[in-house]
Amino acid sequence: MSLLNxxxxxxTEMVEQDKIVSLSFVDKMKLKIHLSICKACENYExxxxxxxxxxxxENFASANEMEIIKNVDLKENILKKxxx
Amino acid sequence: xSSNKDINNxxxxxxxxxxxxxxxWALHKTSNKEVAEDLVQETFLAAFKSVNxxxxxxxxHTWLFSILNNKIIDYYRKSAKSLGKPTENELLSxxxxxxxxxxxxxxxxxxxxxxxxxxxxLDNKEFTIILSLCIGKLPDNxxxxxxxxxxxxxxxxxICKELNITSSxxxxxxxxxxxxxxxxxxxxxxx
Numbered sequence: 001m002s003l004l005n006x007x008x009x010x011x012t013e014m015v016e017q018d019k020i021v022s023l024s025f026v027d028k029m030k031l032k033i034h035l036s037i038c039k040a041c042e043n044y045e046x047x048x049x050x051x052x053x054x055x056x057x058e059n060f061a062s063a064n065e066m067e068i069i070k071n072v073d074l075k076e077n078i079l080k081k082x083x084x
Numbered sequence: 085x086s087s088n089k090d091i092n093n094x095x096x097x098x099x100x101x102x103x104x105x106x107x108x109w110a111l112h113k114t115s116n117k118e119v120a121e122d123l124v125q126e127t128f129l130a131a132f133k134s135v136n137x138x139x140x141x142x143x144x145h146t147w148l149f150s151i152l153n154n155k156i157i158d159y160y161r162k163s164a165k166s167l168g169k170p171t172e173n174e175l176l177s178x179x180x181x182x183x184x185x186x187x188x189x190x191x192x193x194x195x196x197x198x199x200x201x202x203x204x205x206l207d208n209k210e211f212t213i214i215l216s217l218c219i220g221k222l223p224d225n226x227x228x229x230x231x232x233x234x235x236x237x238x239x240x241x242x243i244c245k246e247l248n249i250t251s252s253x254x255x256x257x258x259x260x261x262x263x264x265x266x267x268x269x270x271x272x273x274x275x
Contacts, residue, residue, distance in 0.1 A: 001164065005120040007185070007189025007190060008189055008191050009185040009189035009190075010189055012259060012263070013255065013256060013259045015259075016255045016256075016258045016259040016262065017252075019233075020240050020251070020254065020255050020258070021235070021240065021251060021255075024202055026254045037204045039194065040194040041191075042189045043197075043198060043200060043260075044087075046201070047199070047200040047262070047266055047269075048262050049200075050200050050205065050206070050232075051262055053111065054206055054215055055227050055230070055231070055233075055234045056234055057206060059258060064107055066105075066109065066112060067105065067108065068104050068105055068108050069107065069111060070104050071103070071104060071107045071121070074103060074107055074121050074124060074125070075099055075100065075103045075104070075178070077121075077125065078099050078103060078125050078128050079096060079099055079125070080100070081125065081127070081128075081129060082092070082095050082096075082129070082132055083092065083175060084207060
């Protein structure tokens, strides 16, 4: 689908662009129309959002399951620095 | 926290409770003992300076971890600058993401995969493990670009400057990273 001269490749790129630097009004409209009639790009947009949500959840699950390595010297150094 | 003495006591407790855990995480993420030690030390010093920003309702270790993670991503970006020409992984991943679209930029296979529609996907451990593994397999530059995006208090312009890329390079990298994650998820996740 290349509605309004907007390819799917470009449309999905604009999804990411918009999250970083807001698109112009015209581009926003173009993208909105494209997403409203292109199922595959709409899927991409949702998947992109889900990946964002995953990162934003600050997922430290793997940190909790990790083997703890003790570092006594580091502990003492930090305490020394903090008391200065 | 009121007096300096209280703050000092509080920090002594936090260092005793959390420094090993923070250190293990930093070591896991950087594979470098000296770097990991520096990052953890900087984390506590930065926390100490900004203790007024700490909201007593939140968990101290969550707060400390978020400071440490910022520092880890800063470190990644600094080391990424010296990466130079694209790695093999980056070239392969570029090829893979290019092949999702035909020459007109239309989807090669309009995907029927609809994993995004599961509302509870991020609570599904199996899925988050796959997603984490897929993130770990991204080319270094792309992974750093995408991880930087979620860093708090960091402007896109600063990130681009540190990575020595233009802002359009930046969102193109994030676009590619997400496409590559999509490929990886669809290969490994059967819902």
